[in-house]
Amino acid sequence: MTSPLDPEDLRLLDELQDLYTTVEPVPPGLVACAQFAVDVESADFDIARIEDSEPLTGAGARGGTGTQITFDCGPLLAVMVQIQIRDDGTVRIDGWLDPPGDHRVELRTATGTTTIETSPEGRFAVENARRGLVQFVVRAAGTTVVTPAILL
Structure with a gap:
């Protein structure tokens, strides 16, 4: 069986690959980021989406910079987190679940x-979370709800 591509086609494809590799290379860490985002031990979970995100200013930032993010998973659950990056580089996370209740939250990191x-x-709340x-x-x-991966 012969290939549908002749040697000239293969040469052009190689040139296109070289061009894209030079002009717009794959960002460092992209593959690791993608693997992290989908690496949850159980395939039986619901995925939340980012509903809202806004910077924190004034008293809400508590002596640093911060962001408030709301994740929504329809009628199952909403998760709101305030992420405060302190002047010393540490991160504090304050969170709220709706509906409320005694639940377990896991903060997954690369480590x-x-x-x-x-x-x-x-x-x-999580004190002194690492950036990343x-x-x-x-x-x-x-039920298990997983949020998209975000960068602290």
């Missing part, structure tokens, strides 16, 4: 997972 139990009101790619996994009432 491991931190598990946090929420209060009955659905509140949780993170993802929230919420295990609530028999």
